[in-house]
Amino acid sequence: MQKLSQTANRQPTVARGEDSGAEYVNIGEVTSPRSVKVKKVAILPLIFLIFYEVSGGPFGIEDSVGAAGPLLALVGFLVFPFIWSVPEALITAEMGTMFPVNGGYVVWVASALGPYWGFQQGWMKWLSGVIDNTLYPVLFLDYLKFAIPALGGGWPRLLATLALTIVLTYMNYRGLTIVGWVAVALGVFSILPFVVMGLVAIPKLEPSRWFEVNLHDVNWNLYLNTLFWNLNYWDSISTLAGEVENPKRTLPKALFYAFILVVLGCFFPLLIGIGTLPVNRELWTAGYFSDIAKMIGGVWLGWWIQAAAAMSNMGMFVAEMSSDSFQLLGMAERGMLPKFFGKRSRYGTPLVGILFSASGVILLSGLSFQEIVAAENFLYCFGMILEFISFVRLRMKYPAASRPYKVPLGTVGSVLMCVRPTILICVVLALSPLKVAIVSLIFVVIGLVLQPSLKYVERKRWLKFSVSADLLDLDYSTHGSADTLMQ
Secondary structure, X not given: OOOOOXXXXXXXXXXXXXXXXXXXXXXXOOOOOXXXXXXXXXXXXXXXXXXXXXXXXXXXOHHHHHHHOHHHHHHHHHHHXXXXXXXXXXXXXHHHXXXXXXXXHHXXXXXXXXXXXXXXXXXXXXXXXXXXXXXXXXXXXXXXXXXXXXXXXXXXXXXXHHXXXXXXXXXXXXXXXXXXXXXXXXXXXHHHHHHHHHHHHHHHOOHHHHHOOOOOOOOHHHHHHHHHHHHOOHHXXXXXXXHEOOHHHHXXXXXXXXXXXXXXXXXXXXXXXXXXXXXXXXHOOOOHHHHHHHHHHOHXXXXXXXXXXXXXXXXXXXXXXHHHHHHHHHHHHEOOOOHHHHOEOOOOOEHHHHHHHHHHHHHOOOOOHHHHHHHHHHHHHHHHHHHHHHHHHXXXXXOOOOOOOOOXXXXXXXXXXXXXXXXXXXXXXXXXXXXXXXXXXXXXXXXXXXXXXXXXXXXHOOOOOEEOHHXXXXXXXXHOOHHHHOO
């Protein structure tokens, strides 16, 4: 694809209200501009960032056995990844290398459907991510309260939640490279005890327990939400693609290795836990793996898994906040949010985005676990529908555009690939509790109104908006037909 202008000739940031008002649809964008030079994220930290964005290990998957029994739980964590995770990861690999910039799926949707729907995508996905992040300080303290009972409730728990949020937020502030290597260390620490548990459990395995099933006693809502919560968010890593070292090559590889790590990290512990002990479904709730470890290997292994679970929650928090904050930075660079959202700290991190994301976590921390999971899944589903539409539309609209990684399917195949996860989305939405559906729809409506409200603020010049000129590689609204600019 030819560039419209050489980077050296580009003007600095274009202030909104001072340009021609042309819409932007950018293909083959360059790396997001920055005033602070920071080290890029390499492939190993990127794999573990994706791991924590998606799953973080088997902590929380116990409910799948309680909801549906051993066989359906095992089948779910083998089949569901190919229904949902593979299509989402493939789309992320193609679109993330096509647009290797901060903002990720916001840029995809804006390029395919226009800035209005790009903003809606950003609003729903950011809100879903912040809601998701409220879980992790709470879950961390749930594991810690067994050692410190005072953290079970009241002011000590509230203050501990606030302090933990501040500490983890500061870690994000200090730099994405630090966050990435912390994720590697936490990941190794969280995975190792399950490897040890598996080795100790081999002589005690009874394979017949894996095939227990009762289709008349299945909580489908809890079962599907547990699978969905533990195997989604593959696209979140795209929001910080501009911070990745050689993203056009690194991102697809990292997604592939992270997929293997996530699936094995969920399936293997279930296989060991179910096959070693008689299954009492009522006991299979969040945190039960530590009890299984104590019965298999002793108190020391149980404590190790409890510590691993606590550390895993820290890893998921810092990974999620990184994606959420860089998403806001990417939106600001495209004039969707006020310019101050694009401000970077001296460590190259999105300062205002981090503060907004942390504030959202604190404000929403009073929600229950079930409400959080259902609400984030509901909003996430709407965002994924926009991504599927954008993926297919860009295939049709720009068939000749550069795609360093391309899903090996034609247009019809791409549509069919999106059908199965779309059906699953409809099922998850249909099974959502009425209260969660109403609250989530209210948030959607807020986003529909918020975008034109921000445009009004921009026209009145109450706040400053700008679009970085470095992002305008292909702007067909200003320069004519996009087809004439393709190689």
